[in-house]
Amino acid sequence: MSWLLLGSVVAGYGLLASFLYRTGYATARMTALLPVPAIAVTAAYVVLVWALVPDHHVPDAVLSLVLFAFVPGAAWYLAITTLPIIASRGRAAQVLAERWHLVVIAYSEAVLVLSGFQLVSVLGIA
């Protein structure tokens, strides 16, 4: 039954990819490439855990990752809620127009990597 989570993570990415594409923050090629580094990094994490941790499982990894995720999540919430104030300033709006897509892509990738790590932890793979 736990493998249903894998399906929800994979299928749920379709909605995120669609939103990234339709808002213009990623091309179709970029939406296809975004999960690749996340999968590679997660696979490397699994290999390292199997090689270095005695019982092939990091204790309390799910809880610590979820609680850790609150920190960047709260910062992201603050950034999005204050975006109208920042974007109302002329020079800041110009900088946001040129660079905000990098922040969105970086945060999307961080969330995908976190999803991968949580998935392998909760499924008992690493």
Added chain:
Amino acid sequence: MLAIVGYLIGAGVAISVVLRLAGLRYTVTPDPSFDPATVASRLVPVLGGLAGFAVTGVVLIVTQSGNASVASHGGLTTVLALFVIGYLGYFSTSLLFANVSDRGERTPFDLGAAQYVGAAIGLYFSTLSAGLPCAPCSARSASRPRPTS
């Protein structure tokens, strides 16, 4: 701690790769047929319902934790934390969607699209966080000895 250190290193590597792929000169061009404010307003009641579901899960678990067989399980704290994070995720994401601006005058920075995509990333993570409690629960039921007839 090992998982967090591994995540920080892994996320750093993955982010540097995708930023190199994205490039500095990319221009954000939203789909003209997509109205972020309208779609966001449709998503808010859905997320409100899901937040209510997560709260109900917390209340049910806390109520049932008086039962010794449930309370003695070491994963109870983790499951509760996952439900609470799921609730906070859905609640905060619904607030973000509710605040998506209408398309006004054309400016270099499309505020509505930026707010919408910010909320959408939160939605993806909230859905995963709210689904994670199912895994320990199913593992628990699988490891529980079956009654013999």
